[in-house]
Amino acid sequence: METRSDTTSGEFIVAGGGIGGIATALALARQGRKVRVLERAAELGEIGYGLQLGPNAYRMLEHMGVADQLKDRAFFPNNLVMIDAIDGRELTRMALGSDFQAKFGYPYSVIHRSDLHQMLLDAVRDMPGVSIETSKGVQGFTQNKDGVEVTCEDGSVYHGTALIGADGLKSRVRAALLDDGAPRVAGQVAYRGVVPMEEITDTTHADDVVLWVGPNLHMVQYRLRGGKVMNNVAVVENDDLRLGRTDTIGPDEMERIFAPCTENVRKNLGYVRKDRNWVLYDRDPKAGWSQGRATLLGDAAHPTLQYMAQGACMALEDAAVLANKITTVPSLDQALLDYEHARYLRTGRIQLTSRFFCGICHAVGGARDVRNSLVESRPKGSTFEIDWLYSGIEL
Structure with missing residues (x-):
């Protein structure tokens, strides 16, 4: 059995080498802390496709000294556009240009998950005092007033x-701290795919993030990797998933639910992979992440649905806030508690708002009529729905 000790030098152990874990290692290392990252997989990497980085996330990346690396890896869309998938009419849009950036201080970008992960990984590998070990899944831990003992x-x-x-979502560290069971099955499944731009036949919204909304479905498209490829996500809702059945969920079911949509939306289904899908989960907000010398971060603390496009953004915020609390609060136990108190209500609001926005996107029947009327009446240029999200983040 391998045993290593580094208590005297104050090494922080991070369970998980995904975006949140590597960002945490980077944020702590920039504060002069020693960090050891333990990753379960044999190789470091991110599974998935695109993600959206709002101004709040861009600010965190700037705080960690890596925002400039986004310029060559990300794509900066012109607008966020919502379209009714059944009749094809545009419901609303939010311009992301100079006025948006002036208001929130930072741009809106979209990036491939693996590109963001690699960007953070490149930065942290240049930092002294950081060790990253693979094939080291954390099994459990014990703690006392001086530190922790982690078993892989x-x-x-x-x-x-x-x-x-x-x-992550099925965190073993969370299970030891909170013991609150499995994540909630949201009743939705996602299909994803990335294709070269030359394969896209309808480029009307090629420079936007476009969201088609319909009964029990939505589809998202936006460009990645400097605009060279198109990211496509199709999501359908099905009651069987809530009952624990996945055998009825497949490409045929997706095609059936998308059948009432416009021709161009149905054509977009050809851009997503049919051989793999992702069942979506989240959790109710729950306090108690920080206990003694252990805490949670990212999806381990507050897994959320994707409807606010804030999963990775919240992990980046967590990493920056945690590192600052550890640096500015003399007691480490208190620093971890202060970190949780700073994050709990904000991340909980995002978890619940994401569920609410899911209902808006997937509205059926008369609810769809009401949604369309309300969304179409939004004041032009308004950002009132997300002012709280992109402003006033206290590090």
């Missing part, structure tokens, strides 16, 4: 001053 699946043991659980 292979039997190796690590000692550190604190444990940060960034180990």
Whole structure:
């Protein structure tokens, strides 16, 4: 059995080498802390496709010293556009140009998950005092007033001053701290795909993030990798998923639910992979992430649906706030509690608002009529729905 000790030098142990875990390592290293990242997979990497980075996330990346690297890897869309998938009419749009950037201080960008992860990884590998180990899934841990002892699946043991659980939706660190069971099945499944821009036949909204909304469905498109490829996401809602059945969910079911949509929306289904899908989960907000020398971060703390496009953004915020609390609060135990208090209500609001926005997107029957009327009546140029989200983030 392998045992390593680093209590005296205050090494922080991060469970999970995804976006949240690597961002945490970077934020702590920039504060002069020693960090050891333990990743379960044999190789570091991100599974998935595109993600959206609002001004709040861009600010966090600037705080971590890596925002400039976005310029060559991300795409900066002109507008956020919502379209009714059944009749094809545009319901509303939000311009993301100079006025938007002046108001919130930072741009809106979209990026491939693996590109963001690699960008953070490149930065953290240049920092002293950071160790990253793969094939080291965290099995469990114990703690006392001085630190933590972390046991991995292979039997190796690590000692550190604190444990940060960034180990995702089915976090083992969360299970030890909160013991609140499995994540909530949201009743939706996503199909995703990335294709070269030359394969896209309808380029009307090629420079936008476009959201088609329909009964029990939505589709999102936006460009990635400097605009060279198009990211496509199709999501359908099905009651069988809520009952724990997945055998009825497949490409045929997706095609059936999208059948009433306009021709161009149906054509877009050809851009998503049919051989793989993602069942969507989240959790109710729950306090208690920070206990003694252990805390949670990102999806381990507050998994959310994608309707606010804030999953990765919240992990980046978590990382920056946590590092600042550890640096400015003399007691480490209190710093972890202060970090949770700073994050709990904001992330909980995002979890619940994402569920609410899901209902708006997937509205059926008369609810769809009401949605369309209300959304079409939005004041032109208004950002009132997300002013709270992109402004006033306290580090």
